[in-house]
Amino acid sequence: MLGADFRPYKVIFPIMTALFLTPATAQELVISAPEEIEDALRASSLTRVALAEETTTSQDIVAAAKADYRRFVSALYAKGYYSATVSIEIDGREVSSLSPFETPAQVATISVAVDPGPLFRFGRAEVTPLAPDTELPDEFQTGEPALSGLISQAARAAVQGWRDQGHAKVAVAGQSVTANHADAELDVTVTLDTGPRLTFGNLEITGNEDVRTERVEAMIGFEPGMQFSDDNLDTIQRRVQRTGAFRFALVKEAEVANPDDTIDILVEVQEEQKRRLGFGGEIGSSDGVSLTAFWFHRNLLGGAERLRFDVALSREIEDNAELEYLVGTSFVKPSVFAPEGDFRTSISISREASESFREDIFEFNIGFDYRLTEDLFTYGGLRLTTTRTDLRPEKRDFLIVGAPFGLVYDNREITTDAREGIYAKAELFPFLGQRDADDGARLTVDARYYRSFAEESLTLAARGQLGSVFNARSGAVPESFLFLSGGGGTVRGQPFESLGVDRNGTVGSGEGFAGLSLEARYRLTDTIGAVGFFDYGFITEGDVFTGSGKSHSGAGLGLRYDTPVGPIRLDIAAPVGGDTDDGVQFYFGLGQSF
Known part of the structure; x- marks a missing residue:
């Protein structure tokens, strides 16, 4: 009989504590299996996960071990073993025989013993019916190891084949999988209901x-x-x-x-949010300071039209350097005349200046973009450029009217910090010159390649640039059409725009340019990276293919710190070749150098 002072909780509470909160110490998982399957078993084990997470109750360990029977069998099927025996013991007792009320007070060793039996091979391997040109996995055929994953891969490939033929509601109608243990063969037949073409x-x-x-x-x-x-x-x-x-x-x-x-x-x-405002900036020891800002509207008139305003200011470090600027606006209306065709127009005023010139520029563009494929698009239109150029002391006015045409290929997944892919842009701009300008053409090419290794911890990046003006005399085209080299964007380690052609003792712009940049980017942590780089630049008097010229180069090291808007960049570089050097240069900005 129970006494009058009996309290149920005095019995139930200790039992529940022992059952669910018993500490499990000195835990060890031992797997005994052939080497070719041991890694797969260990990877599929919930017991391994529980131990790695330092689960502290024996109840949890037992539950994980019981779940592993099914998980181990699935892992063995995936390797082609269909007659395996699996034993899981906790301190010498088979886990499957443990009652829920017999949880051990302590768990020391979890032992797994697996005899996989013979490797099964496909006897019959069929998916029917198949759409024309459907390609099933090469391994899904008679005589090949009967990996269970191949069955689902073959079924998915067959379904996709019919969907590509317009049968949107194709489905697996039946599946027969028979293991012939005497011959270690697996007979598989998958039947599809294709439904109508839609x-x-x-x-x-x-x-x-x-x-x-x-x-x-x-x-x-x-x-x-x-x-x-x-x-x-x-x-x-x-x-x-x-x-x-x-x-x-x-x-x-x-x-x-x-x-x-x-x-x-x-x-x-x-x-998406309709409006966006953004800022940017860079600092270089000789490049000086540059600041940028933009504002745009993603849906100006209710048809996803994009209106954008840009402002940029920059000034070199030298005391007599002039302020350079750009103020511009652009408008894009998507899907005009065709889903992949966009109408685009822009207008800008700007000033560019260097040791040998100052140029005030007005530019107007109107044209169309057309996407040829997911990664390739082309553009063309009309461009009007007027400039007032001070060649110090000579002054000239240029009026240029032309029809630029370009191709852009870009299969990078991330544009601000690319790890894989190619970016290439080429533009040809034939033009007619008025006032002091000659007729001619301008060609520019920018090509970039990215390849990563070691799980993207190492990225090799290369960039080639080419620019040239044809059939136009130096001094008979705007200075903004010509080229200088040195500083960020061309050759780090060399002073900003220090390489050009001789113009009365000063550095003048050349008609041709070729540049090469190589980088090795290594990720030290999830957010910090190190970079080694080499840059080369070549400026010609005359077009880049036939003219004579000079070159210079630089190399250095850098650090990157990842942020949500792109990596923060710090580069330190020194001159390697050429006669334009002026000591070590540094560069600080947002985003990779290319």
């Missing part, structure tokens, strides 16, 4: 608040009756996002096809 039905756009629906439709270029494909869905998403008006876009087909074998396309968007 075409695009209605377009349903949701989430847009200020961007008009008809403008989103124009950006997409959606045509009812187009055959369904995932490539077309990807194109729709890319076209919507490239405008910059939306934070994200989700494009998918409707859950159910329509009775007329069409399927509606659902586009869900979230608009």
